[in-house]
Structure formats: structure tokens, C-alpha cells
Amino acid sequence: MKLGKIATLTSLVLLGTFTNVSLAAGDTLVVSTKLDPSSWDPIATFTVPWSTVATNVFEGLTYRGPDLKLVPGLATEWIVAEDGLSIGFKLREGVTFQNGEPFNAEAVKFTFERLLGASGAKGPQRSNYTAIERIEVIDDYSITMHLNSPDPVLLTKLAGYGAMIVPPKYITEKGEAHFASHPIGTGPYQIVNYEPKVDVKLKAYDNYWGEKAKIQDIQFKFIAEPATAVAELQAGTIDIVVDQIPLNTIKTIKSKDFLDVISVTGPTVMAFRFNTKSGITQNKDVRKALIMAVDRQKIIDTILAGQAQSIVGFQSALSFGYDETLEGLPFDPEKAKQMLAAAGVKPGEKIQIDYRANDQVLGQVVQALAGYLKRVGINVALKPYESSVYLNDIVPAGKTGEMFSQGWGGWTFDYDNTAYLMYHTGEKWNPYDSDPQLDKLLESQRPITDQKERERILKEISAYVANEALEMPLYNINTLYGINKRVQNFEPAPDQRIRLNNVTFK
Template sequence: MINKKGIHAAFIALALTGSLLTTGPAFAAGTLTVSSPQDPGSWDPVDTFLVNWASVSTNIFDGLTYRGPDRKLVPGLATSWKELDGGKRLRFTLREGVKFHNGEPFNAEAVKYTFDRLLGEEGSKGPQKSNYAVIEKVEIIDEKTVDLHLKAPDPVLLTKLAGYGAMIVPPKYIQEKGEDYFNTHPVGTGPFKFVSYEPKVAIKLEAFADHWGGAPKLSNLDFRFIAEPATAVAELQAGRVDLVIPPTIPIGMIPTIQGDDKLEIVSTPGPTVYALRFNTRDGITKDPKVRKALILGVDRDTIIQSILGGQAAPIASFQGELSFGFDPTMKPLPYDPEQAKALLKEAGVAPGASVQIDVRGNDATFNEVVQAVASYLQLVGINATIKPYETNVLLNDIIPAGKTGAMFQQSWGGWTLDYDNTAYSMYHSGEKWNPYDKDADLDKLLESQRSITDQPKREEILKQIANYAADRALEMPLYNLNAIYGVSKRVKNFTPVPDSRLRLTDVTVE
């Protein structure tokens, strides 16, 4: 049976009381093998934004806060917190008796080191620093109390502390071993500890019996990096993989899994949205009329039904319904090929003009989608060529450097479930994921909402941002895809999470 009731009740009680788990069974022998489509290349929390990093590392690291499958925020390494100075200072009381996997104690020094590092030179090398830039400094009050001094109130910061760059790291270990070693030999305070890592092949973890939340029920947790979806599904069918995580499983293979009495599909609404973003700096897509024409020329509803099997919903902006800032009154541009042709003609684009669409080569489902997009564009006089890249190359070398074609694939989970996390990264001038566009008015809107604690007021600004981006046609919004898991029926107590940040402490295998 799949447990869809959220975080295990014992964990909630533990987190809310701040007490250590002192009773209950020790972890049982058993290994869960998980297929992940991507090796992030570094296990350092400051080095990545990838959900496939989080799928693994949510088991290795803890943050001051924790957000589980039910999307509620509860204590993590901090047992409580309070606002001071009108929200410009956050005081955290830290959990006692916690150790890192190497035996190093968790304390206020570790918290200060983590954020000094994130906001310093090391953090500047990765994509996470801007998410935490509101933190001015960390002050140690005593060994179990720290204050985060903020440049301005940040209504999303407590959620940001539950993942990615804010995961607490061991000062002594990193200082002794060095940054490069830490990238490939991670140490945290989480329920599983690192055993071995073979790049692009696998990472192996084992239960950390001394975890403050109690030992996991598994003894071992193995992640295999299987980029080819058909291979991942074959390994699931053969019993060499127990769990295949998003976004691996092509829609077309869902019936194959459902037809195997040893397997099941578990699908849950997720935050991940897909779009084809535009190069607004060069070529014909520099013109907003052309961008709007390309959007009008693609029948996205038909793509959702025919290729995605209804496992997705259409979107009007680069966010789904789970996102704070979602505007239900916004409607996607309709499929209108005649208007698309008229706009292209008005923009001076002759029939037969070409565009290049850059995609992740291993995303089988999206490759079907983009083939359909290219076919629709052909009907309005645009020749689209599709250029596949290895995922890490596209994400690390091509997009940030502004070397894409006219259009490029972007999928985004918005793991904070707040549109700011998406919009600031996508639209603010100088951000890694915005290599082309500079818009002072949009920058001003993005910056203005970050310090507003009045949530209805901030929500209105986020809706303005979504409408502004849509008016400028900065991307072709495609769909909000469900999180689809392939699961062996050997697996018990698995809770599907919308954002792929798996915490596998309660899972068992038969």
C-alpha cells in the first residue's frame, strides 16, 4: 500500500517536540534501489538547483526547517524560531544532541559556517546564493541559539531553509578535507550517510542509526543514475530497481508498468512546469510579435491529451496551481494559426524562416512534445530544428552562457511552491537562467515583493509579474506535469512527493 497521508506521525511529533527518539525498532535489513535520471555532479548544497540532487540529498542533509509531502513546514535542526526587530531578525533554537555523520557536533558554529560559506566566495560559484541574499549575517547567541540578521523581511526564507543551499554542513570536515573532496564525499546530519559515489553510475548510502529522528527502517539506500527511460523501466521490471523517480517515465510507458502485476504507477500533482523559453536578444525571437506568433501557432491542449495522456494541465504562466502567486484568471493564449501567420507577416518574417530549439536529449517525453511543437510551427511557416544536448551540458554550459538557439527547454519545479523562486531566477537581469533579457521595470517588480510580509499584497505583485512576463511572451508556456513514479509493490510506506525531494526514512522493502 502507498501511504499518501504525508509525513509519518512519529516524525511530526518528534519534530514538534524537539525530543530525540529513544524507543522503537532499529533499522531493518533491506536495500531500496532508486533510479534517478541525472547525476548532479556535486553533492555540495551550494553547487546545485537540480531536483535530482534533492532526491538524494534530502536523505543526507538536514536544514533548520523541514517541509514534507504535505507541504507543511515543521522544525528540523531548529526546534523553534521567532521573529525579532519587525521581521528583520530570526532567532533559532537549535536541536541538542545532533551529530554529523563523521561524529562532528552540530551547533551554532556549524550554522554560522554554513551561511558564511553560502553567502561568501564558495557560494558565489554556484546558483544558490541569490536565494539567500537577504541574509546579512549570522550571529551566534550561544551554542544552541543563532540569529539570522536580514537586510529586509523575507516571507519565503523559512521555506528556503528547508532545502538546497541552506542544508547545514560540517565546518571541520570541509576545512580538513577541502571543497573538492566534499563535492564527492558528502557529510550531513541526515538519516542516511554516504558510502560511495561513482560519477554518472551510482551513489550508495547507509542508514545513520544515530539520526536525531531515529534510525531509518532501511539499512541501505542506493541511487543509480539511469538517463535512458526505457532502461530505467526495464530495470524496474527486472527487479533490479525498486523505484523510478520523475521525470524519467515516458507517458507512453505508463501502460507497460500498469500491466505488470509486480509494479504500479503513483502519480501526484506536482509543481514542475515546462516551457520553451525564448532568446530575446538575437534573431527573429528578439521581436515580441514573433514570440507571440510562435505561441499562438502551437496547439498545446492537443499535445497534453495526445502525448501526455492527460497527466498534465495547461499553463498561462511559468507556474502551476500549487504556486503562491498563481493567477487563476490568466488564460493561455489560444491555438490560432491564422493569427500566428498574420503576426509573423506583420513582423516581416518570411515563410520558411528557421529557429533552433535546444532540448535535453534524455527527456523522452519532452522530445515527443517538441517534435509536435516543430510540426505545428511548420504549419505557420517556421522551420524548427531540434538540437539535443546532454542535460548537464545544456544546463551548465549552454543556457547560462547565452549560447542557445531561438528557443530552449526549461523545466522548473519551483520547490518553495512560491512564484518568486521561479520568477526571480527566470526574469531578473543577470540571473543564471536569464542570459538574454534585461527589463528594469520587471526587475523593480521582482525586487519589490521580496521584502513584503503582507502576503495578499505580495501575491498581487506576483500576479502582476506573471501577467507582465506573459504580455512580453518571454516563454511559450506548455504544461504543468504530474510527478509520476514507477514503484515495485515490494516497496511499502512510500509517500509520493510533488517536488521529488524524497525523505525515505519510513520506507521498507519486502
Template sequence: MNRINKGLTAFVALAFSSVAFSATPVLAAGKMTISTPQDPGSWDPIDTFLVQWAAVATNIFDGLTYRGPDLKLVPGLAESWEELDQGKRIRFKLRQNVKFHNGEPFNAEAVKFTFDRLLGEQGAKGPQRSNYTAIESVEIVDENTVDMKLKAPDPVLLTKLAGYGAMIVPPKYIQEKGEDNFNTNPVGTGAFKFVSYAPKVNIKLEANADYWGGAPKLSELDYRFISEPATAVAELQAGRVDLVIPPTIPIGMLPVIQGDSNLEIVSVPGPTVDALRFNTRDGITADPKVRKAIIMAVDRATIVKSILAGQGSEIASFQGALSFGYDPELKPLPYDPEGAKKLLAEAGVKAGATIQIDIRGNDATMNEVTQVIASYLQMVGITATIKPYETNVLLNDIIPQGKTGAMFQQKWGGWTFDYDNTAYSMYHSGEKWNPYEKDAALDKLLESQRPLTDRAERERILKEIGKATAEKALELPLYNSNAIYGVSKKVKGFVAPPDNRLKLTDVTVE
């Protein structure tokens, strides 16, 4: 199409309004302590999908593009881009005079190395590569220009370049120090530099005075890994923590924070959806009638109203209303315990049948929700036991290896706010988060929408995917929850991102 991204001047102006710029470094002062519920275990961008990684690493790394709390896409390490060869190639003009934290220059070589690594053997070991398979290669045009050749168009690619696996990494540092070292000693171009990492304890960062977007106003960030919600809230009340990030705070503890004159709750609609997915391979949940019966046995609207205190909304598919592909016409299966009993009888399931529900042990809200779900199931003759796991064990061993009980918790951020990001990972055969289901027709639908540039047609297919998964009852859809932050009133300039991707350049702590 030879279409240069139009309105580039306005676009760059928007970037300047989103990130504070400064001609000379400003001396930063002050420390901010953040409570995050999970240690990702590796700080390498290609090793993770976790929003808790992004809550930290958005301050360490930059992508070619950037998307802030307003969800608008602006230039990042690429100052501009243009589509060439009918969209088969994207040319990026790179920001000049940018350095990695170790002094290594950011340039076209670093961009090529990043994507060669992501799409190569190292990337194959992690969960991120499948998000970027539309990229065939990255070719260097000159020191400050790269061409990204595409196998097929990807309408979400520019957003994907703003996060996770596409974060630009330093070639020489990784080659000299090794992959294992990079996992625990990350180096990027971001507003804060890595200082130290104590697994399961904390990660400390310091201001990058030479940051291309302007020096941060804070001098230090200390992210503490506090998995127990009561402990995190107590630390916030005591002033030892300035910010508690989602999904730490259970609904039941909101009044504690709201009743403290030194604290406040900041709640924004987010991409996070919760469901209890089904083991469709083994046991009674291999029968779609049983799966639909379980869904009909649970009053999800009451759960949202009573347990979430309205801090969320019921869902019919595994996405929220902000997601591209959301279908407002798709309604959840109704709460109908008598209908559920009828389906169970048709499936030959006798009263007293047992199932196991696997959940994240540190998710207090889900623990309460599943207790209620177990009560609902008891009323239709199913006895549910709840098995909590340490989060990393559940996510890295139990689910991907297909070792779950009949139902298992899946919390998904869908940070691109595009249903493809969720649906492909959850439903396509062979994907890490789809240990049980293989459906050629669904695979075809998922694959068919990815190359489409026709937005309306792509949206139609995504809605069809939502309907297909609902018809197969692949999960018990629960809710799209708000992102709830507990914030000390000493914190100034904090804008709550809906996707947990904290960029704390402009924040101060009194």
C-alpha cells in the same frame, strides 16, 4: 514584532508525526535501489539547483526547517524560532545532541559556518546564493542558539531553509578535507550516511542508526543514474530497481508499468513546469510579434491531452496552480494558426524561416512534444530543427552562457511552491537562467515583492509579474506536469513527494 512562533507544542507534535522518532537506534535491514535520471555532479548543497540532487541529498542533509510531502513546514535542526526586532531578526533554538556523520557536533558554529559559506565567496560560485540574499548574517548567541539578521523580510525564507543551499554542513570536515573532497564525499546530519560515489553510475548510502529523527527502517540506499527511460523501466520490471523517480518515465511507457502486476504508478500534482523559452536577443525571436506568433501556432491543450495523457495541465505563466502567485484569470494565448501567420507577416518573417529548439536529450516526453511543436510551426511557415543536449551541458554551459538556439527547454521545479523562486531566477537581469533579457521595470517588480510581509499585496505583485512576462512572450508556456513515480509493490510506506525531495526514513522493501 517579538512574535514567538505560536502553537509551538502543536508544531513540534506535527514534526514528530512527520518523522519517526526513536529513543534508541533500531537495527535497519533491507536495501532499496532507486533510479534517478541525472547525476548532479556535486553533492555540495550550494553547488546545485537540481531536483535530482534533492532526491538523494534530502537523506544526507538536514535544514533548520523541514517540509515533507504534505508541504507543511515543521522544525528540523531548529526546534523552534521566534521573530525579533520587527522581523529583522529570527532567533533559532537548535536541536541538541545531534552529530554529523563524521562525529562532528552540530551546533551554532555549524549553522554560522554554513551561512557564512553560502553568502560568501564559495557560495558566489554556485546558483543558490541569490535565494538567500535577504540574510545579512548569522550570529551565535550561545552553543544552541543563533540569530539570523535580515537585510529585509523574506516571506519564503523559512521554506527555503528546508532545502538546497541552506542544508547544514560540517565546518571542520570541510576545512580539513577541502571543498573538492566535499563535492564527492558529502557529510551531513541526515538519516543516511554517504558510502560511495561513482560519477555517472551511482551513489550509495547507509543508514545512520544515530539519526536524531529515529533510525531508518532500511539499511542501504543505492541511487543509480539511469538517463535512458526504457532502461530504467526495464530495470524496474526486472526487480533490479525498486523505484523510478520523475521525470524519467515518459507518458508512452505508462501502460508498460500499469500492465505489470508487480508494479504501480504513483502520480501526484507537482511544482514542475515546462516551457520553451525564447532567445530574445538574436534572430527572429528577438521580435515579440514572432514570439507571440509561435505561441499561437501551437495547440498546447491537445499536447497535454494527447501526449501527456492528461498527466498535467496547460499553463499561462511559468508556474502551476499550487504556486503562490498563480493567477487563474490569466489565460494562455489562444491556439490560432491564422492569427500566427498574420503576426509573422507583420514582422516580415517569410515562409521557410528556420529556428533551432534546444532540449534535454534524455527527456523522452519533451522530445515527443517538440516534434509535435515543430509540426505545428511548419504549418505557419517556420521550419524548426531540434537539437538534443546532454542535460548537464545544456544547463551548465549552453543556457547560462547565452549559446542557445531560438528556443530552449526550461524545466523548473519551483520547489518552494512560490512564484518568486521561479520568476526571480528566470527574469531578473543578470541571473544565471536569464541569459538574454534585461528589463528594469520587471527587475523592479521582482525586487519589490521580496521584502513584503503583506501576503495579499505580494500575491498581487506576483500576478502582475506573471502578466508582464506573458505580455512580453518570454517563453512558450507548455504545461505543469504531474510527478510520476514507478514503484515496485515490494516497496511499503512510500509517500510520493510532489517536489522529488525523497526522505526514505520510513520506507521498507519486502
């Protein structure tokens, strides 16, 4: 499509002037995602758009589908030792990689030695799997995973990203650079053409061990601009738009009789965290007052068009460790004023809020926060940053103002994966706090194999964090999919890791 036509389509979407058209009949399922991962190597990425595509190409020992239940993947069964220091896996027989190479215990050993070795050290995934000490091959279809410390979330981690099993012979012969652009996995689809920044094309793998793909060809288009993706959806050139639905276009999309918008609760939460080392936010009562000054539900109802849920902690209701009985601070601006005065904060006090500049909705939320805080006597200076600078230079180095935005996907749906990284002393995303009591709680739940006891401690952690008011929890945003109704049997995954082998056309 030429740039001129894309611009025209985008304008029409914004004006809401599309007439109802149906998608031209075609055999290819066309999906849009916002980012080209640049590498298809599982150990070289942490981006959600990678998993949107790669869930159809690669597989792990375990599998977690849209229902978030953990089930067998390339392992048919497993036994966790009582001390949590080893896991025995029975591997699935009769599985081949998409180049015909056999899947077996040696492939598993190669995968994790590569992940935990020099190759993995170059990418962002190794730190998720450092509990693994070594892989012991028992026979062709049995392995024991030996751990240096228990990891209660490891089985879930094995279902995603860096733990995807890769072909030893193919990588050894072709090299890692070739594998990154011409990947081979064991999944129901294989990548047959990849054009960087444009698209990636998949074809059904005929010898797939499981449920074979109903649709033979899939094209994933990389479209950075959400309005353009929606324009193509309305024009009938895209079947599914993955999590790129501007909130102000939902009604327009749903008004077309051949389109729909599917909304599901997702893992992504948004909060504004506090600098507890300097400024007025050193004071816990001040932090609580600032939280009480903001009408979070109003932000959800207006700016977010109702496509979110209010949260009292930094996790969604889908997260293991979520406490539905935990009560958050109420919206009470008058009480907030009293608390600020009692803490010695004078009217007109200035604070700085730092945030990522490339998110239009977040920009509106920040403006709303500034407005609410002004009503209780706090003047806000807003400081936007380009994403890479913000994530690499500002937050980890503790260079923020009194408040700073933090979005978190929580892809394991386990509070440990959020809380440990956010609140434990020395972690990258915890630039300001060092709390021995909180550290002890975080560490205490990791070796526990009794999930009820671990859940109890995680709930204790969330209550502790809420009482300390380490952040202003705002909302849990829904995952949105725009879809052409000719697409049948589509399962909307909360984490955007969509599996497409059961999808058909009407």
C-alpha cells in the same frame, strides 16, 4: 549485472514481453536515480538527484516534506523581524551528526560562513543565500540570522541544498575533498559506501533524533538510461525508479500485478521563450500569434500521454503566486494567420528554434511545434545543442534563434525564484529583455513580509508577462515514480526529494 543482461532487459521492456515476477525478498531498499552528483557536499551541487539521496542524509534549519508545508527541522522555532532583516532561531537540542559530533549554534555559524565564503564561491549555491549577512551566536542553541536585505523565500531555501547543516570538526580535520565523498549529516541515514558512477549505499543512523528508519539499508543506483532503470524495475532488482519512467512504458509497468506507477503534479514547467531583440519575434503580436498557432493540450494528450497540465505562465499550480484566474491565449490558427499577416509576416517566413538535444520527449515536442507553425506559414529550422553548451554558452549569451526551450524546476515553489531569474534585467536566464516596469514589480515584492500583498504582486507579474508574451508556455510535467508494491508508506515528493525513513516492506 553484466552489460549483456542489461541490454536484454532493456529490449524486453521496449517489447513489453516481461512476465509477472516478484522482487526477491531482501532487506535492502534499492532505488534508481539518473545521475551521480559527483560531490555530496551541499554547497557544490544543484542537481535534483543529489537531493533525492541527500534528503535522507542532511538536514536544514527548516524542513519541507512531500506535502510542501514548511515545518521545523534542526530549528524548533523562528521569529522574523518586522523589517525582515533578521530571523531568530531556537535550535533543536540532543542532535548529533552521524560521526557523534554535536549539533549546536557553532555548527550553524560554520555552515553559513563556509557557504558564503571562499568555499561556497566555488559552487553554485551561494547566490541563493546572499541575503544572509552574518550569523550571531546567542547561546549554544540560539542564533540570530542577520540579513542585508529581506528575502521572502529564505525560510524555504533553508530547507534545501546549500543550507544543509554540516559538521565543523569533521570538515576541518578531514578536509573538504574527503567530506565531498564521505559526507556526514544529521539525517536518518548515513552514507557508508560511495562508488562513483555506480551507486551509493546508506545505512540507518541509530542515534537519529527523530523518527528512526524502518529499513536499515538503502542502495541508490545511478542509471542514466531510463529504459534500463525500468527494465530492472520489471526484473525485480529495483524497488523504486525516481522520475525515469518513459511515457510509453507506463501501461506496461502498470499491467504487472506487483508494480505501479505513481504520478504527482511536480514543479517542472516547460516553455519556449522568445528572442525579443531580433527577428520577427521582436513584435509582441507575432509572439502572441505563434502561441495561438500551437495546440498545447493536444501535445499533452499525445506526446506526454496526459502526464502534464497546460500552463498559461511559467509556473505550476503548486507555486506561490500562481493565479488560477489568469486566462491564456487560445488555440486559434486562423486568428494566428490573420495576426501574422497584419504584422507584415509573409508566408514562408523562417525562424530558428533552439533546444537541448538529450531529451527525447522534448525532441518530439519540438517537432510538433514545427508542424503547427508550418500550418500558419512559418518554416522552422530546428537547432539542437548538447546540454552544457546550451545552458552555458547559448542561452545566457543571447545566441539563440527566435525561440528557445526553457525547462525550470522552481524548487522553492515560489514564483519569485522563477520570475526574478527569468525576467529581471541582467539575470543569466534573461539574455534579451530589459523592462523597467517589470524590474520595478519584481523588486517591489521582495522586501514585503505580508504574504497576501506579495502574492498579489506576483500575480500582477504573471499577468504582465503573459500580456507581453515573453514565452510560449506549454506544460507542467508530472513527477513519475515506478514502484514495487512490496514498498509501503512511500510518500511521492513532487520535487523528487524523497524521505525514506518511514518506508517499510510488505
